[in-house]
Each structure stands twice: as C-alpha cells, then as structure tokens.
Amino acid sequence: MKKQGDSVRSESDAALRTRALESLLVEKGLLATDTIDKVVEKYEKDVGPLNGARVVARAWSDPDYKRRLLENGTAAIAELGFVGREGAEIVVLENTSTVHNVVVCTLCSCYPWPVLGLPPGWYKSYAYRSRLVREPRAVLREFDLHLPDSVEVRVWDSNSDLRYMVLPERPEGTEDLSEDALVPLVTRDAMIGVARIESPWA
C-alpha cells in the first residue's frame, strides 16, 4: 500500500533530477554552488527552534517584552535578531490555563522558519494537515497531551502570509530561574502547540 512520500519514481530519480537541475543552473549562471551550500548551512546551524526558545524565555522573564511580543510579534522577535524567510510577519499566540492555541497549515506547510527552523515531517503530513482543524483534541492525545473541557482549543490555520508561533505557558516552579536557564525548557513542539511544558520538578 502506498504511503505519503512513497514516490512513483525512485529516490535515486529525485537525486538525479536534482543534480541535473543544479548543474544546469550553475552552467547558466543562475546559481552558484556555494550559494546553495550557504543556504543549507544556515538552516542546519543557525536557524532553528533555539531561536524561538530564546524569544519565549525573554517573554517569560520580562513582562514588557511579553506585551510587545503579543502586540507585534515580528518586531519583538526582530529585537533578538531573528528575521528572514517565512517570517515577514509573525503573530505570537499566548497559551493560558483556559486557552490552548495550536498551529497548522492545511493547504501546504507554512511554518515560522526564523523562530522554529524547518518544519518536522509530521507537521507537513497529510494526517496532521487534515485532522487538526477537525479533531484537535484527538490529535493532541496522539501527542500525549490531554486537555480538560475547561480549556478551549483554538486551531490556527496559516492560510496567509502571516506565520504563527505559540507562547507556551510558563511551567510552575520556574519562578527563580534566570532567562538563560529557562531557554532549554522550551521545546519546538510547545511552540507549535502540540505540547505543554511541564515543570522541571514534576
């Protein structure tokens, strides 16, 4: 039975076509090989969820920053130097004890690259794209997240140029942690909204 990503053509075919394409573009002067290398390196090393974790840790530590972040996500995120592709406009959604936000792109795979890097396979999967808007609680249970009825779930379908990032609720027992110490607690999954951040001493 075919599954998502089982290509009609073989993997080596994709590799061959990619190589041929790059070769043609280089020959035509449209692209240099090291330009491609630099883009890859950027997303392998510099742009990833650690950026978002820093934003979250700052928001938890600095109430004024948090206010600015929720009012204008793009500008506040740019204060920390995180700008770039798929992040021209980022809106930050605050999770609380009564509201749980979670993000998807049903039409393709839009994702806030400057703060989270490249999306994981499951975010791009047809199962996630089709099911989250219809049955978010069932999806979250698959991520081991069980929310009571007292919490409202809000699913955000990223169907415009806006990109969404979740500001997870700060876990209990972290009041004495410095901003730097908070960063490692913040997970990518919590910034998409499929996880909460539990107290480190739970």
Added chain:
Amino acid sequence: MDGIHDMGGMHGFGPIIREENEPLFHHEWEKRVLGMGVAIPVPVPGGSRNNIENMDPAEYLSSSYYEKWLHSRIRGLIDAGAMTPDELESRVALFREKPDAETPVHPNPDGVRAKFGKRRPASSAPPPVDIRPQFQGGDRVRARNIHPEGHTRLPRYVRGKTGTISRFYGIHNLQDAELPAGCVRREQPLYAVRFESRELWGESAEAEDAVYLDMWEGYLTPAQSDSE
C-alpha cells in the same frame, strides 16, 4: 482551486506518524532542493504553491515535501523560459550515463543574476491610503462560497460558514490568482476570523473549540446576527 492539496477536514489519512530523532534532511538531494528553492533568482510564474497544487493528484499524494518543491521549481524555470524540458532531460541522461561528468561553470554569473533583479517580498508595496476595513472586531461574517479554478487561500472547509471577526491585521496583498467578484484591488484588509467547531463540523465536532483563519476582506460578506 478545489484540489487535492486542500485537505483540511478530510478523513482517511490515519494517525500522525512521528519519526524519532528525525534528521533535518533525509537525503542529500533534499538539501540541494532547499538551497535552490530559496536562492534561485528567477521568480516562479504563477507562484510556487500554484505549481504544486496543479500536480496530478496521485503524484501530489505520493510525492514527498521536497519532491513537490523540486517539481514546482522545475515547472517554474520552464515557464519563465530559463530552461527547456529537453535541456533538463539531456542533463539527466548525461548524469545517468556518466555519473562523474563535470558541470561547466558560467563565465559571468553575476551578470546573469543581475538581469533578474532583487525579489521583493509579497507585502512590500505600501497600500493605497484610502482603504478602510469594512469589519470590526465582533462582527459576524460569512466566508464566500467561491470556487476559483486558480490559486486561492480560502480552504473548502470554511466556505459558506459564519464566523466572527477576531482581529484586524492591516492591509495585505491577496494572493489568489483571480480577484473574487466585486474586488477591485489586491491590497485588502486582512482579518483573523474565528469559526466555532460546531459551525464547521456540525454534530461531529469534538468539543466547543474554534478554528481561526486569516481572511482577506474579499473572502467575506456580512452575516446576519445569531439568528443566522
């Protein structure tokens, strides 16, 4: 278009499969596709998403994320006149026969790239000053029942449904291939609109939850109040 890509609410795709310790890329060629997708200076006529949406549905479903990108870029370069299908197929044949063949390098790549100019982000043009948002927070609105054949960002699952304006995001360029009837320009007010789960899914809604979408004003009409 009412295509296979518009899958919000579809049944049948099963559980969400997560890979443990998933690598950023599963194959070297995926890295090259990312790099090319980001750095090629030739704009994709009609947009890269449009090319993906127009893939044969079976091919769409069985293609991985980066295969879709690859397809879209190839289509885009051909449509822009930057290469021909024959050129690509010849190069594929060459590498298949001679995997060690070397690529010639262009003598003046800067000159070539300068020809295409700098790409501007979609929302860079300042909007005309006389655009006033038609709706305010709390207004009840209905998503129009439009079915454009070209690219649109209005998913099927929300068309004809009634929601509430939640937030105004300012003026943004509508990305649809065609302006909906009655629209005169691309620069339009953009709103976050809240749709109750029961409104979207009826009896099958899990709970009293909500879905928020970004709606350009051209996607919306005023709705009656709660008696709707």
